[in-house]
Amino acid sequence: MLSRELINKPLSEYTDQEYKSAMKDMREMKECCPKKGMIKLIKHQADQFNLRGFQMFEKMIDLTFCYLTRRPFKEGDQVYSYTLQWFTYFLEKLIVERKNTDVLGEIMTEFSFFDKSFQGQCMTPPDLSKMVNELLNANREWKEENLISDFCCGTGSMLLPKLGMPKEDHLIILINDRDKDMTKACFIQLWLNAQFAFLEKRFKQITIFGYVSDALIEYSQGGCKRLVGATISDNGIQIDNFNH
Ligand SMILES: C[S@@+](CC[C@H](N)C(=O)[O-])C[C@H]1O[C@@H](n2cnc3c(N)ncnc32)[C@H](O)[C@@H]1O
Structure with missing residues (x-):
């Protein structure tokens, strides 16, 4: 090197x-x-x-x-x-x-x-996250708009397998971690994989909202801080940044 x-x-x-x-x-x-x-x-x-x-x-x-x-x-x-x-x-x-x-x-x-x-930053192993996602999806009714979230998202292990699901319509993903680096790492992985899922025509629209807040105290007080909002759809890519 x-x-x-x-x-x-x-x-x-x-x-x-x-x-x-x-x-x-x-x-x-x-x-x-x-x-x-x-x-x-x-x-x-x-x-x-x-x-x-x-x-x-x-x-x-x-x-x-x-x-x-x-x-x-x-x-x-x-x-x-x-x-x-x-x-x-x-x-x-x-x-x-x-x-x-x-x-x-x-x-x-x-x-x-x-x-x-x-901060207990140890992520769920991929095999386990995949299995949990499959179990949760097994008998789920298909909807036009689907929302998933992880308020202590880490690098996103629990959410990523959802982007591999065979067919959804509009997916909204809410991510939050009190450690800004974790929200960023999670966003990076979800966003890059979302682009593949969209190009493979498994989703019509994917929106990701990233927050940096303490899930125990700030959510109940309505003070969660948004870091980023990003959407991919037939209209292209839209990114909204928030000062934080
Ligand atoms: C054990 S990791 C789990 C991450 C992910 N949910 C998974 O299953 O792989 C826990 C994450 O929660 C975050 N965290 C811990 N306490 C928190 C709190 N009060 N509010 C928000 N995030 C928190 C940590 O920074 C860490 O990234």
Whole structure:
């Protein structure tokens, strides 16, 4: 993987040796298994920026969220563009390979991210979430509009299998976590998978509302804070950002 020094250097100033090593790096990254590649990338880039693995992971979640919701990057975050480019490359590959599965939750475990601030951040394993979704859907009446929610959503393990259901019409998904990074990670995975589900014509419209609130106290007081609203339908994509 390229050093920070080489990443910052313009291509025109590369020596032959550096150019060869950059090309070799690109080939190796492209051939890599996406899960291993993403973990290696985060570890390596965290070292380059003197960050801990989970801090670099959070950074990538934040920047991917900004990119998908068309928010501007914060000043100074351009230094992470190489990392972000490969992070999104591996993420897209992972999502294509394992649709409607909580792949980010799995990656997070690698960085001892769970139980951050003792918040019980440990996601439901994909097999279990899939089974619960199948059980809940077994005898359910098909409706034109369907609403699902998880007020302690984590990275979205319990909601993602719903996007793999054979046929729905209009799906509305409400997600909330008191940890903003979790709402963002959950949104990223649901939104990318929603686009596949829509293109596969299994849904006519999918809307996702993301909130960052304490489900125990803020909901009862009506003070839940919305972070994002996003819809995909025949009319295209609509994204609404909220200051939070
Ligand atoms: C055990 S994880 C479960 C995530 C997901 N529902 C699943 O089944 O995979 C619990 C999540 O709830 C969040 N959480 C804990 N207490 C909360 C509260 N009072 N309000 C909102 N979110 C909360 C944590 O940040 C964590 O992401």
